Amino acid sequence: MNDQFLIDKARENLKEKIVEITNPARRRIFLEVGLDDLLASVSWLKNDLGFTHLSTISGVDLGETFEVIYHFANNYCCLNIRVKIPRDNPLLPSICELIPGAILYEREIKEMFGLTVQNIPDGRPLLLPDDWPAGNYPLRKDWKYERPPEVIPGGEK
Amino acid sequence: MNFQIPIGPQHPALKEPIGLRITVEGEIIRDADIRLGYNHRGIEKLAEQKTWIQNVYLTERICGICSHSHTTCYVQGVEKLMELETPKRGLYIRMLISELERIHSHLLWLGVAGHEAGFDSFFMYVWRDREIVMDILETISGNRVHYAINTIGGVRRDLDELQVKRILDSLEVLRRRSQYYLNLGTTEPSFVARLARVGYLSREDALSLCAVGPTLRASGVPMDVRKDDPYAAYDEVPFEVCTAGTCDVLGRTVVRIKELFQSYNIIEYLMKNLPTGPIAVRAPRRAKPNEVVSRYEAPRGENLHYIKSNGSDKPERLKVRAPTLGNYAATIKMLKNGFIADVPLIFAAIDPCICCAERAVALIDARTGQEKIMSLKSLKELSLKVSPTTTRKREIEWPL
Numbered sequence: 370m371n372d373q374f375l376i377d378k379a380r381e382n383l384k385e386k387i388v389e390i391t392n393p394a395r396r397r398i399f400l401e402v403g404l405d406d407l408l409a410s411v412s413w414l415k416n417d418l419g420f421t422h423l424s425t426i427s428g429v430d431l432g433e434t435f436e437v438i439y440h441f442a443n444n445y446c447c448l449n450i451r452v453k454i455p456r457d458n459p460l461l462p463s464i465c466e467l468i469p470g471a472i473l474y475e476r477e478i479k480e481m482f483g484l485t486v487q488n489i490p491d492g493r494p495l496l497l498p499d500d501w502p503a504g505n506y507p508l509r510k511d512w513k514y515e516r517p518p519e520v521i522p523g524g525e526k
Numbered sequence: 527m528n529f530q531i532p533i534g535p536q537h538p539a540l541k542e543p544i545g546l547r548i549t550v551e552g553e554i555i556r557d558a559d560i561r562l563g564y565n566h567r568g569i570e571k572l573a574e575q576k577t578w579i580q581n582v583y584l585t586e587r588i589c590g591i592c593s594h595s596h597t598t599c600y601v602q603g604v605e606k607l608m609e610l611e612t613p614k615r616g617l618y619i620r621m622l623i624s625e626l627e628r629i630h631s632h633l634l635w636l637g638v639a640g641h642e643a644g645f646d647s648f649f650m651y652v653w654r655d656r657e658i659v660m661d662i663l664e665t666i667s668g669n670r671v672h673y674a675i676n677t678i679g680g681v682r683r684d685l686d687e688l689q690v691k692r693i694l695d696s697l698e699v700l701r702r703r704s705q706y707y708l709n710l711g712t713t714e715p716s717f718v719a720r721l722a723r724v725g726y727l728s729r730e731d732a733l734s735l736c737a738v739g740p741t742l743r744a745s746g747v748p749m750d751v752r753k754d755d756p757y758a759a760y761d762e763v764p765f766e767v768c769t770a771g772t773c774d775v776l777g778r779t780v781v782r783i784k785e786l787f788q789s790y791n792i793i794e795y796l797m798k799n800l801p802t803g804p805i806a807v808r809a810p811r812r813a814k815p816n817e818v819v820s821r822y823e824a825p826r827g828e829n830l831h832y833i834k835s836n837g838s839d840k841p842e843r844l845k846v847r848a849p850t851l852g853n854y855a856a857t858i859k860m861l862k863n864g865f866i867a868d869v870p871l872i873f874a875a876i877d878p879c880i881c882c883a884e885r886a887v888a889l890i891d892a893r894t895g896q897e898k899i900m901s902l903k904s905l906k907e908l909s910l911k912v913s914p915t916t917t918r919k920r921e922i923e924w925p926l
Contacts, residue, residue, distance in 0.1 A: 394606065396755050397819055421733045422749065424821070425847035427832040440819060440830060444754045447819055470736030470855050473562075474847075496563035507571055514571070 370445040372398060375418070382413055399438075401451040404461070410450055411464050414441060420448060423464075426474040428482045430510045435459060435482055439471075454484065463489040481508040528556065533869070535564035544854070550866050558861040560854055573844040578604055578678060578813065581841065585831075586672050588846060591634065594627045595824035596831075596846070597676040602757055603820030603833045604678050607813040614801040616680030617758045622693075622796050623666065623675050624758075624822075625789045629700070630659040631825035632782045632789075635874070636707065639779055642874045643720040648710065655703045658696050665689060680806025690797050697790050704790070708783045712776075721776040725860040725872035728773055737856035738849050739827020740785070741876050743769045744777035751823035763795050775875045811839045824849050826876070850876065 372392050379390060379400060386406040391399045402410045414420045424440040424447070431453075439450040454461060461484045464471050476495040479486045483506035486492065494501070506512055528551050535545035545561035569588060573581050585596040598620055605612055633656040640648030660670050667673035667683060675681050711717065727737065732745035742749055750767040752760045768784035770777035813835040822829045827849035836842040853876045860872050 393816075394818075399817075421736075423736050424828060424830045424852070425832075425845070427843070427845040429834060429843045438832065440832065442754070442821070442828070444749060447755060447821060449819060468736065469734050470852075473560075473851060473855055494563075495561070496566045498563065507568065514568070 370443075372396065372446060375446055375448065378418065382417065383410060386410060396446050398446060398448045399451055400448060401453075404452050404454060407450070407452050408462055408464065408467070411439065411467050414448065414450070415467055419443060421468070423468045423471050423474070426471065426478050428478045428484070428508065430482065430508065432456075432510070435484065437461060437478065437484070439464070459484040460487060461485065462487050465490050480506070482506055483509065527551070531866075535561065548861065548866070548869065553865050553867070555861050555864050555866055555869070558858045560858060562851075562854075570844055570846060573841060575840065577839045578608075578811070578841065579809075581844065582676060582678065583674070585844075585846070586674060586676075589848065590671055591631050592627060592824045592826065592829075592849075593672050594623050594675070595822055595829050596848075598624060598758075599820050599822035599824075599829050599831045600833070600844070601676045601678055602822070603818045603831050604813065605809075606818045606820070607816050607833060607835050608678065608810055609814075610679050610807055610809060612680050613804045613807060614759065615684075615803050616805040618796050618800055619666075619681045619683075619685060619805060620676060621758050621760070621763070622685075622793060623663070623673055623681075625792050625796070626659055626663055626666075627673075628825045629786055629789050630656055630663070632786050633659065635782060635825075636711070636779070638874050639721070639775070639871070640717075642871045643717055645714075645717050645720075648707075648717070651703075652707065655700065658700060662693055662696060665692065677806060678809040680804070682806070684805050685800070690800065693793065694797055697794055701787070701790050704783060704786045708780075708787075711779055711783060718776060721779060721871070722772070722774060724775045724868050725778075725864065725875055726774050727856055727860050731859050732773075732856060735855040735859060736852055737827075738852040739824070740778050740781045741853050741856060742827065743767065744781045745773045746771045749828075751821045751828050755821050757820075757822060763792050765792050775871055778875045812837065815842075826850055827852060 372395065375398055376390055376392060379387060383402065383406070386402050386409065388401040388403060390401070393399065400410070420441040420443050422442050424442050427438045427440065429436040429438070433456055435454045435456060437452050437454060441448045441450065459482070463475055463486050465475065466488075472489075472491060473495065475486050475489055476492065478484060479489070479492065480494055480497050497507075507514075528549055531548045531550060533546040533548060545564060547559040547561070548555055549557040569584060573584055576584055582597055582601060585600040586593045588596045633652050637649040637652035637656070640646070640652060663673060664670050666685065666689060667675045675683055727741065727745050729745045729747060732742050732747060737745070746769055748767045748769050751757070752765070753767050765788045768781050768788060770780045815835055815837045817832070817834040820831045820833065829849055830847040832843070832845040833841055834843040857872065857876055861869065864872060
């Protein structure tokens with residue numbers, strides 16, 4: 370199993386679902402698919418090629434769109450599935466049915482980027498505090514941290 | 527009768543403080559829930575505001591025990607973005623530090639495992655020998671914890687003949703001592719009895735929950751980034767991936783001790799074949815717009831950095847996935863249907879820090895909601911006492 374074999378397999382099985390496939394370095398494949406084809410692609414990757422290990426899920430804020438990258442790895446290659454999500458309708462299907470280990474990463478991306486993960490088995494907050502104000506998504510590019518004014522208890526008003 | 531026991535989130539030695547809520551029925555854990563973020567520092571957001579070189583020092587501070595793992599993972603990604611060719615000698619020194627770090631982390635873990643299993647003389651012996659590695663690290667880098675040896679394009683300090691000789695000499699001592707620990711750890715009857723069949727994680731569960739590192743390898747899955755995706759010069763160095771098939775804490779112990787021997791062999795090879803030449807090349811201040819996925823085998827498992835550049839002197843995005851996060855989902859699985867007295871041991875088996883110190887645990891009575899605080903030590907004692915109403919250990923079906 371090498372990079373070319375995987376690319377050929379992907380072209381053969383996913384056909385028009387592939388938006389772009391690149392191989393920028395040895396053992397690194399970036400595969401971009403449409404959002405609707407994400408589950409089918411992950412399912413193909415897991416069942417046909419045996420990629421069971423999801424390293425993590427990365428999110429990038431590109432302005433108009435969000436880019437979500439699923440980093441899969443096996444003993445030969447690191448395959449990254451990329452999907453783009455529009456900013457005005459940030460919906461993402463959950464892959465926990467296929468990869469149960471994805472739950473923590475999905476919860477993380479959900480609260481950091483404000484994406485709505487559909488069918489997530491457990492959507493509670495994971496990293497941010499319980500009293501975090503709604504509508505604040507720290508890893509979005511337009512979010513800036515403002516230090517709250519310091520109040521000394523019993524100090525001057 | 528179900529009790530809910532919150533554990534954490536505060537723990538000074540833990541790099542990722544974690545809140546656990548464990549539901550117990552008698553002595554059996556029925557459910558475990560996890561809550562992270564008590565000490566979330568926003569490093570990924572901060573990294574977007576720092577320059578490439580500043581981020582080397584930022585990533586170093588993600589973790590204390592595997593500080594070199596994060597910088598190496600970051601630096602080798604940035605080197606790809608900047609299209610730099612790192613000199614061979616620089617790569618060898620980088621690998622030397624990462625193997626020394628693996629040895630000190632595994633020895634630290636081994637001591638903690640001994641301590642948790644009630645084998646304190648083992649703990650003291652192992653930690654005494656760990657000092658040999660810490661001294662080597664100090665002579666090479668000047669520091670015991672944050673080595674600050676990596677820079678973009680190579681390493682910051684060179685080795686001299688005397689240091690190479692000293693490293694090779696101390697390997698002999700470490701090999702002899704580790705052989706003793708291997709014999710002791712795998713044959714001492716009470717130690718083995720305490721570790722065997724605790725924290726069971728089947729091969730299928732380990733794969734589906736995306737466990738990493740020794741936890742995964744102890745479930746019989748030979749996955750090691752050094753072998754699968756060789757970075758630095760690992761494709762030149764002969765070594766083996768260590769696995770165990772027992773899927774329990776004993777297996778994780780054996781895997782880590784075996785990995786110690788592999789690390790000694792790697793260091794011996796590196797020191798005997800150390801190339802001559804420069805240790806670093808000059809790095810540009812900016813990187814062209816591109817993206818890179820950098821993987822690294824930290825002592826606790828696969829470490830992954832996703833770095834995206836936008837042409838400026840700062841990264842567009844730096845995503846860090848530390849190995850412990852990958853193991854949390856598997857830990858929940860290990861805890862379920864185990865005994866409450868095994869919680870410290872199961873936790874120690876994935877992360878060496880959580881059990882170092884005494885911690886306060888709040889017990890909430892599920893019916894009255896009354897809380898009482900007790901130390902982990904008295905909790906251990908309580909769990910050993912069998913009250914007339916709780917299920918007796920010998921009467922119930924073995925949960926594993």
